[in-house]
Amino acid sequence: YEIYLNGLTGAVPRLPADLTRLGEMAERRLGPGPVGYVAGSAGSGATERANREALDRWRIVPRMLRDVSRRDLSVEVLGRELPAPLALAPIGVLSIMHPEAEKAAARAAAARGVPFILSSASSTPMEEVAAAMGDAERWFQLYWGRDREVTRSFLSRAKAAGFGVLVVTLDTPMLAWRPRDLDQAYLPFLYGVGTANYFTDPAFQAGLARPVHEDMNAAVLHFSANFGDPGKTWPDLAELREQWDGPIVLKGVLHPDDARRAADAGMDGVVVSNHGGRQVNGSIGAADALPGVAEAVGDRLTVLFDSGIRTGDDVVKALALGARAVLLGRPYAYGLGLDGQAGVEHVIRCLLAETDLTLALSGCSGPADLHPDLLVRA
Numbered sequence: 087y088e089i090y091l092n093g094l095t096g097a098v099p100r101l102p103a104d105l106t107r108l109g110e111m112a113e114r115r116l117g118p119g120p121v122g123y124v125a126g127s128a129g130s131g132a133t134e135r136a137n138r139e140a141l142d143r144w145r146i147v148p149r150m151l152r153d154v155s156r157r158d159l160s161v162e163v164l165g166r167e168l169p170a171p172l173a174l175a176p177i178g179v180l181s182i183m184h185p186e187a188e189k190a191a192a193r194a195a196a197a198r199g200v201p202f203i204l205s206s207a208s209s210t211p212m213e214e215v216a217a218a219m220g221d222a223e224r225w226f227q228l229y230w231g232r233d234r235e236v237t238r239s240f241l242s243r244a245k246a247a248g249f250g251v252l253v254v255t256l257d258t259p260m261l262a263w264r265p266r267d268l269d270q271a272y273l274p275f276l277y278g279v280g281t282a283n284y285f286t287d288p289a290f291q292a293g294l295a296r297p298v299h300e301d302m303n304a305a306v307l308h309f310s311a312n313f314g315d316p317g318k319t320w321p322d323l324a325e326l327r328e329q330w331d332g333p334i335v336l337k338g339v340l341h342p343d344d345a346r347r348a349a350d351a352g353m354d355g356v357v358v359s360n361h362g363g364r365q366v367n368g369s370i371g372a373a374d375a376l377p378g379v380a381e382a383v384g385d386r387l388t389v390l391f392d393s394g395i396r397t398g399d400d401v402v403k404a405l406a407l408g409a410r411a412v413l414l415g416r417p418y419a420y421g422l423g424l425d426g427q428a429g430v431e432h433v434i435r436c437l438l439a440e441t442d443l444t445l446a447l448s449g450c451s452g453p454a455d456l457h458p459d460l461l462v463r464a
């Protein structure tokens with residue numbers, strides 16, 4: 087009711103309550119280059135559409151007269167008590183959206199008690215983001231590159247800076263074919279955007295012939311050549327397991343067998359995700375992969391979900407299909423671009439308010455009430 091009550095004094099929100107409108111607004115305000123990078127997806131966009139279709143094919147069957155007067159969105163995730171089943175997904179290069187970049191997004195997450203997952207490809211060094219967050223919940227996403235020393239250094243810096251969970255992204259050993267970026271010949275990394283976290287790393291610097299400030303182009307090329315490693319295989323995870331004593335979550339898992347392998351490798355969780363449709367064009371919609379993964383490892387691993395979450399009913403559906411919590415991607419990046427920290431807070435609050443209403447109106451009091459039998463396939 088906060089919005090309606092403010093409306094009595096003539097105040098209307100600066101950003102729309104329908105988060106699907108933010109992308110278009112951001113593009114009008116910030117221009118097609120940067121927003122094209124954020125909005126873009128792989129190939130013909132088939133996977134991004136599949137994400138939408140997969141969520142839309144499920145329909146909620148609301149139940150009545152179930153006393154939903156007391157509701158609670160909180161969940162336990164990887165031993166952490168969270169106020170809601172939501173985290174902000176790792177998004178690199180946020181300085182293309184706003185000068186305060188990752189710090190503004192992290193402060194918004196901290197203000198709302200939502201974990202912030204910092205990308206390896208952050209435009210702000212991880213220590214500065216941590217300092218902006220106080221003791222709020224933060225996770226670190228690793229691009230698991232070729233250079234072992236950089237990986238080792240990232241993990242020890244992340245540990246020292248209070249990042250509690252390691253999220254290892256498996257679906258991006260290289261960037262996919264992304265037509266919007268190709269057509270505009272725009273790749274933020276090549277402008278040195280999203281590389282600050284690497285450029286401030288002693289192990290990364292040790293791999294350069296000359297210091298970053300003396301030869302920026304060489305540093306950017308070194309980053310491009312090293313951020314991914316297509317040669318990695320499942321046994322390599324043992325090395326990460328040894329180096330990180332907190333929970334490890336593998337992001338980008340779509341096949342139940344890969345989820346089983348994650349469990350066998352001593353991992354703590356998986357994110358069922360296709361990177362928001364930015365990697366394999368023509369891949370399975372993430373929500374179509376979720377039930378199979380949840381069935382295969384739901385009793386052994388924490389199953390998280392992203393790719394396509396835009397509304398409260400999307401959150402409800404993902405939880406009903408077996409996710410413990412969801413990650414939100416592009417909408418918060420647009421919120422950041424449009425209104426900095428306040429824009430990200432707007433996005434978080436709208437999504438959670440709509441989630442709460444959808445739960446209540448469906449006859450559920452919290453995430454524990456969500457099961458597949460709340461849904462039918464259209």
Ligand code: FNR
Pocket residue numbers: 123124125175176177178205206207227255337359360361362363364392393394395413414415416417419
């Ligand atoms: C991403 N994503 C991503 N993932 C990751 O593990 N490390 C990263 O640095 C990035 N960077 C990134 C940049 C941009 C601009 C986008 C849009 C996405 C993927 C992200 O974490 C998440 O999986 C998707 O964004 C989820 O899909 P939706 O919510 O955007 O549909």
